[in-house]
Amino acid sequence: MKGEAAEKNELKAFLDGTFRTLDDVLARQEAELRESEVGVVSYVGYGIVRVEGLPSIRADELVLFPQNLQGLTFNIDPQEIGVILLGPTGDLRAGAEVRRTGRVLDVPVGEALIGRVVDALGVPLDDRGEIRTVKRLPVEREAPAVMARDPVTVPLQTGIKVIDALFPIGRGQRELIVGDRQTGKTAIAMDAIINQANKDVLCIYCTIGKKASDVAKVIADLKQYNAMDYVIVVAATGDDPPGLQFIAPYAATTIGEYFIASGRDVLIVYDDLTSHARAYRELSLLLRRPPGREAFPGDIFYIHSRLLERSTHLRKEHGGGSLTSLPIVETEAQDISGYIPTNLISITDGQLYLSPRLYQKGILPAVDVGKSVSRVGGKAQLPAFRAVAGDLRISHSQFEELETFSRFGTRLDEATRKVLERGWRVREILKQPQYKPIPVAEQIAALLAVTTGNFDSIAVEDIRAAEESLRKNVAENQSGFCSRISGGSKLDDADQKTIISVARDTAARFLKEPDRANP
Secondary structure, three states: OHHHHHHHHHHHHHHHHHHHHHHHHHHHHHHHHHHHOEEEEEEEEEOEEEEEEOOOOOOOEEEEEEHOOOOEEEOOOOOOOOEEEEOOOOOOEEEEEEEEEEEOOOOEEHHHHOOOOEOOOOOOOOOOOOOOOOEEOHHHHHOOHHHHHHHOOOOOOOHHHHHHHHOOOOOOOEOOEEOOOOOOOHHHHHHHHHHOOOOOEEEEEEOOOOHHHHHHHHHHHHHOOOOOOHEEEEEEEEOOOOHHHHHHHHHHHHHHHHHHHHOOOOEEEEHHHHHHHHHHHHHHHHHHEEHHHHHEOOOOOHHHHHHHHHOOOOOOOOOOOOEEEEEEEOOOOOOOOOOOHHHHHHOOEEEEHHHHHHHHHHOOOOOOOOOOOOOHHHHOOHHHHHHOOOHHHHHHHHHHHHHHHHHHOOOOOOOHHHHHHHHHHHHHHHHOOOOOOOOOOHHHOOOOOOOOOOOOOOOOOHHHHHHHHHHHHHHHHHHHHHHHHHHHOOHHHHHHHHHHHHHHHHHHHEEOOOOOOOO
């Protein structure tokens, strides 16, 4: 007689074979159904079509029109199907045939994409030939489960003093950049990308709805600073159909997820999600989805939440990589309470608010210290920063309020005047030109010099020159300090004494004239 285990194995093999047979039958039936189902275009609009037929179509399924034009199933109504086009309409007319593909939209992923410029479908735009990849992944993917995520504890340095010191960003965090037009939002993202050189961080720059000339300028700047060696550009310009603009950030995220699954750290910039929301609103209204607040459809929150939830720091057993996102959103007339900005503020882990008032005064980057926040905070900041900039944010906000109040009177007591004097110098230290990211140790030295009062004797207009002199001295003569701080060591008493001594020597060369006017 056969043993009980042998009988179980035979039964299992029989059932497995039966299920495989059933799966094969169902797959053949699905393939035959796709071949036999042919829809007909009933209406062609800007970026969308309506299709009759295809009774077995599925949500988000890819469909094919004549001349290999692709479309994505968006609406499934009883009488017709709404499809968004992923290319120019061309000669498409009512009556054209539509065929199912049985698959969802996917993009090529892999190392071959690094250094390339592609569109939202992964098609190269840089005239460097075909991109040879062996793997494709769906554009829409589920966000990692909570148990697959690790805490955000490793800093991602931007090289920008005001951000690294006051609003630290961690690998796996989502930090929103928000502000009016022409306040330097893209500039901050570009500096963050350029600062990742030699830090083993892959960067993805996803542009949505921007002018082609602006995209070309960004790519030229990346090439100028040798950043394209670790950057992938996913471009959906304002000239592209709204369907491509809509899927672009999801495609860019999928490309990044391929790398984080193998343990890589990725920084992705979405520039910007205001244009993304407008593209989605345009598609939704054309497909007769009901408008809501500010004419946006009710699920506008969902399209951004399901995108940004994919940014995370994975546990080691799930790959161990991280996807850090810097979404950009545009406000109108400094209205941070608009529909799309408030949605994104509630989704992300903090925001950097750029003030037009500061920008017009030449205080760049124009980060408003009072309205900006990083909800990850010191957990993703080097210990040396916490020692130097612990109270800097509060004291700087108080200085700005005091400065506004002081304009209404001319007589100030000595204590108030000292606060203003220190505040003016701190503000000068926090100024920084574009494309000039600063190493961590040099940032620490500059901040320590100004917060301890060693630069109080320097005229405000000489602070920038004094800072450059101090940083040069530290970089050339304090290599041990630089390596310890960059390695994550705390700022001990010996290090503080060394930097303060260097700061005093620097200040002695930039002594303030007694009667020089303050700003």
